[in-house]
Amino acid sequence: MSQNGPIKGVFLGPADAPYDYHGGKLTHNLILFGRVCRALGMNVTPNRMMDVGRALAHIQLGRKQDFYYTLRAHLVNHPKEFAYFDEAFDIFWRRPSEGFTTLNLQSLGEERRKKKTQFLPPLDSSPSENGAEAEELDSSMIALAPTYSRQERLRHKDFAEMTAAELEMAKRVIAKMPDSLGMRRTRRYEKGVGRQINMRRLMKDMIRKRGDVTQLPTHRRKEKPRPVVLLCDISGSMERYTRVLLHFMHTLAGSLYQVESFVYSTDITRITRQIRQKNVDDALEDIGGTVLQWGGGTMTGECLHRFNWTWSRRVLGRGAVVILITDGWDRGDIPLLHREMARLQLSCRRLIWLNPLLDVPEYEPLTRGAQALLPYVHDFLPITNLANLEVIVKALQNLSARPSADAYRQRYLA
Amino acid sequence: MYNSVDELQAALNEQDYIAERGLSVAIYLALKTGKPLFLEGDAGVGKTEIAKVLSAALATDLIRLQCYEGLDVNTAVYEWNYAGQILHLRLMETERRHSPDTEGLAREAMEDELFSERFLLKRPLLQAIEQSRDGTAPVLLIDELDRSDEEFEAFLLELLSDFQVSIPELGTITATVPPVVVVTSNRTREIHDALKRRCLYYWIDYPHFHKELNIVERKAPDVPPMLARQITAFIQDMRAMELFKRPGIAETLDWTAALIALDQNELSLETVQDTLGVILKYQDDVEMLDPTTIQNMIDRANVEAQRA
Numbered sequence: 001m002s003q004n005g006p007i008k009g010v011f012l013g014p015a016d017a018p019y020d021y022h023g024g025k026l027t028h029n030l031i032l033f034g035r036v037c038r039a040l041g042m043n044v045t046p047n048r049m050m051d052v053g054r055a056l057a058h059i060q061l062g063r064k065q066d067f068y069y070t071l072r073a074h075l076v077n078h079p080k081e082f083a084y085f086d087e088a089f090d091i092f093w094r095r096p097s098e099g100f101t102t103l104n105l106q107s108l109g110e111e112r113r114k115k116k117t118q119f120l121p122p123l124d125s126s127p128s129e130n131g132a133e134a135e136e137l138d139s140s141m142i143a144l145a146p147t148y149s150r151q152e153r154l155r156h157k158d159f160a161e162m163t164a165a166e167l168e169m170a171k172r173v174i175a176k177m178p179d180s181l182g183m184r185r186t187r188r189y190e191k192g193v194g195r196q197i198n199m200r201r202l203m204k205d206m207i208r209k210r211g212d213v214t215q216l217p218t219h220r221r222k223e224k225p226r227p228v229v230l231l232c233d234i235s236g237s238m239e240r241y242t243r244v245l246l247h248f249m250h251t252l253a254g255s256l257y258q259v260e261s262f263v264y265s266t267d268i269t270r271i272t273r274q275i276r277q278k279n280v281d282d283a284l285e286d287i288g289g290t291v292l293q294w295g296g297g298t299m300t301g302e303c304l305h306r307f308n309w310t311w312s313r314r315v316l317g318r319g320a321v322v323i324l325i326t327d328g329w330d331r332g333d334i335p336l337l338h339r340e341m342a343r344l345q346l347s348c349r350r351l352i353w354l355n356p357l358l359d360v361p362e363y364e365p366l367t368r369g370a371q372a373l374l375p376y377v378h379d380f381l382p383i384t385n386l387a388n389l390e391v392i393v394k395a396l397q398n399l400s401a402r403p404s405a406d407a408y409r410q411r412y413l414a
Numbered sequence: 415m416y417n418s419v420d421e422l423q424a425a426l427n428e429q430d431y432i433a434e435r436g437l438s439v440a441i442y443l444a445l446k447t448g449k450p451l452f453l454e455g456d457a458g459v460g461k462t463e464i465a466k467v468l469s470a471a472l473a474t475d476l477i478r479l480q481c482y483e484g485l486d487v488n489t490a491v492y493e494w495n496y497a498g499q500i501l502h503l504r505l506m507e508t509e510r511r512h513s514p515d516t517e518g519l520a521r522e523a524m525e526d527e528l529f530s531e532r533f534l535l536k537r538p539l540l541q542a543i544e545q546s547r548d549g550t551a552p553v554l555l556i557d558e559l560d561r562s563d564e565e566f567e568a569f570l571l572e573l574l575s576d577f578q579v580s581i582p583e584l585g586t587i588t589a590t591v592p593p594v595v596v597v598t599s600n601r602t603r604e605i606h607d608a609l610k611r612r613c614l615y616y617w618i619d620y621p622h623f624h625k626e627l628n629i630v631e632r633k634a635p636d637v638p639p640m641l642a643r644q645i646t647a648f649i650q651d652m653r654a655m656e657l658f659k660r661p662g663i664a665e666t667l668d669w670t671a672a673l674i675a676l677d678q679n680e681l682s683l684e685t686v687q688d689t690l691g692v693i694l695k696y697q698d699d700v701e702m703l704d705p706t707t708i709q710n711m712i713d714r715a716n717v718e719a720q721r722a
Binding site (some may be wrong): 043045047048054058059063066067068070072073074076077079082186190199200202203206207210212261308309313314318 | 443450484521563611
């Protein structure tokens with residue numbers, strides 16, 4: 001946080017603005033504070049800082065609370081940023097007598113970063129010189145990993161780079177990929193043959209032809225592809241398919257409209273952002289580092305609960321299609337699984353289950369988990385060889401245009 | 415107009431809206447700097463209410479645009495009155511036929527007549543801009559923006575920066591005084607940064623016990639004091655549970671009204687069970703509250719109410 005950066009030349013409102021009483025120190029400090037916020041990941045632009053300057057002219061600077069809220073309303077625009085902002089604000093705007101040094105600010109970002117990535121408390125935590133601080137760090141780490149258990153194998157997953165043959169196959173698959181998994185009608189209109197008369201064009205035609213219109217111009221509802229949500233099981237029993245499945249998810253995310261991707265085993269992780277990277281190797285490496293529950297047990301009910309509570313309202317709008325990829329082996333709470341599947345089915349347009357155990361022709365989904373999933377899915381996709389992406393794509397191509405009514409029948413008439 | 419945050423807070427208070435200091439500061443700055451106010455928070459915490467209260471306090475009109483997916487210019491900004499236009503066109507044709515010496519109106523003149531303000535149906539956004547032309551800025555509430563789609567968001571971005579609308583047939587209409595804009599979102603999806611950047615952001619949280627009690631007493635003056643405390647404590651307790659939809663202040667007030675209508679003086683297991691549908695709107699949530707849980711919650715609420 002050097003104090004001699006290019007700060008000159010920023011205009012912060014009229015020169016006689018009330019905040020400038022202390023010889024311009026405040027402006028200087030504000031800009032430094034803006035930089036701190038930007039370093040913490042907030043979207044602080046010079047424009048925003050100028051807005052802050054202008055806004056401060058309207059409030060009484062003597063009230064620290066108002067000053068705080070003014071800065072916050074301008075610099076923060078996401079609830080998760082509040083904590084960062086508060087911390088930065090407290091350190092930055094304390095009285096000089098409290099021993100302010102730039103050192104605190106430098107360590108600010110560092111500490112955060114450490115807290116973010118480290119999920120496990122050190123196994124034999126040696127007491128550090130600064131006992132209070134160490135304690136604070138520890139408690140925040142535990143809070144970040146509330147579902148941690150010793151049995152869960154926390155390790156990073158290494159994915160070997162894609163071979164030339166695999167990349168070749170991916171190309172072939174992308175070419176065959178359906179454009180969408182169903183369309184939804186929007187409330188917008190587009191030109192074309194339809195039942196509704198395009199009144200605006202009709203008016204223009206009537207004026208042009210002096211009222212003698214021979215044809216009624218029409219328009220129709222515009223259609224858009226439905227969003228897709230992928231929920232992929234990455235537990236131990238699915239391990240041998242994980243690599244190819246992630247590859248498949250990467251392909252889907254790249255070729256379909258609005259794809260949200262999640263992986264789960266004992267906990268659920270959103271990987272939408274990571275999997276969107278163009279290069280499949282980069283994407284897989286990133287996911288390997290982010291997701292920490294590779295090859296653990298399967299607790300589908302618990303994971304779906306988390307999904308339904310935290311994510312469903314955000315990703316299942318607009319008539320989404322959900323693809324659940326799992327073998328149906330489950331070690332979790334089965335009644336909970338029933339409840340969560342019911343809720344999931346009610347909140348999406350279509351629920352598709354891809355099952356790799358269908359390898360075997362005489363396979364019947366008899367496991368408790370499979371029995372719990374089956375009544376709620378609209379489509380049960382037989383994948384004879386999950387290791388082959390083309391087969392999955394073919395199954396998706398052959399999907400009927402509408403979800404089958406079976407799910408409802410099984411659920412309500414059973 | 416208000417000259418300090420305190421004045422604004424007092425004015426909101428007068429309208430029975432109890433605003434936290436941070437919210438008051440944000441509103442005050444929105445009024446002073448002409449920036450839109452962007453409010454996020456769970457359903458039922460009083461986001462929409464702010465716009466209503468603000469328009470009452472400022473004694474201006476409230477213009478509301480409820481967003482939904484596929485909301486387009488025709489429903490948000492303007493539309494032509496086609497039926498009126500066709501009728502008028504027919505009349506013009508007839509007139510021409512009856513007076514053959516006048517060659518009839520030239521095409522441009524006809525168009526000018528048909529596409530005039532007379533046949534313009536003004537939708538909320540245009541109304542807000544039009545009213546601002548007369549020098550009095552209305553309050554424009556853009557409700558639940560997260561329900562609209564990206565196309566509309568992009569359009570809104572343009573509108574909120576210039577406060578002008580162009581209608582091909584009429585020209586550009588610009589607001590002289592920008593309207594007071596309140597944008598709300600339930601956060602079912604993330605609103606684009608570009609839009610948020612132009613606004614003042616405030617997250618409205620569920621109120622703490624005393625604030626909520628204050629709201630209940632304000633909005634329902636005839637509620638017995640003890641019952642008000644019990645209700646507030648019960649709801650606060652409920653929000654700590656893992657519910658799919660936690661009750662908002664709106665639900666607290668609805669429940670209070672329901673209990674008053676049922677002539678209750680205190681919470682009892684039976685009444686709570688009978689009126690649970692006022693607070694909880696999901697069957698899963700209702701099932702979580704079995705009689706023992708409710709009884710425990712009532713007991714806790716009683717203790718809390720005595721103490722407060």
